[in-house]
Amino acid sequence: MTAEDKSSEIVHASFNEDGSVNQPDGWREWVFVGAPLTPNALNGGEAPFPEFHNVYIEPSAYAAYSATGEFPEGTQIAKELTTVRENNNAENGSSQEVSGVGYFQGEFSGLELTVKDNQRFKDEPGGWAYFSFGHSTPYGKTATAMPTDSCNACHAASADDDFVFTQFYPVLRNAKPK
């Protein structure tokens, strides 16, 4: 089966006439693929993407990726940021909790989305457009595509699989057919 064969079954993002995308429905119920962590305290007080990065892929895209090893047209991946839990944090930002000393999730603090759509985003390398719904709650209801240099360029340069940072997502590495 090819990625194209599956594309009609893919749940697509919803866009408005002005080209903005709507906040996705229910991303916290998508398939959770990984949670990179860049504590502010280890990044000069302010990490570029604070702090936990919870990454979810829309389930129909996950199914297609599992079957074909490729991200289908229409793939949506959300990254929701949460702060590190505040609880008498040490200088390195860690806290002492029942399971040990480490980093624990606090509150939601940002939402970003990437969508692969080579028709709609012909000029974006790989067809991947990047959106930010803001870094405070409540998140914006809509978002416009970010300039290529702000987001896509770093993904193009450093992500392992088709602009997606699968090197940090064990769930996707394991789903990919060998």
Ligand code: HEC
């Ligand atoms: C300096 C490099 C860099 C830039 C610039 C960047 N990202 Fe990313 N992005 C990453 C890394 C690394 C990950 C892997 C997860 C993590 O560590 O957050 C990631 C993951 C993501 C993901 C999850 C899907 C995936 O591709 O892995 C989304 C969504 C995302 N970024 C959105 C954005 C948006 C929106 C922008 C622009 C505002 C942006 N990124 C700019 C490095 C970057």
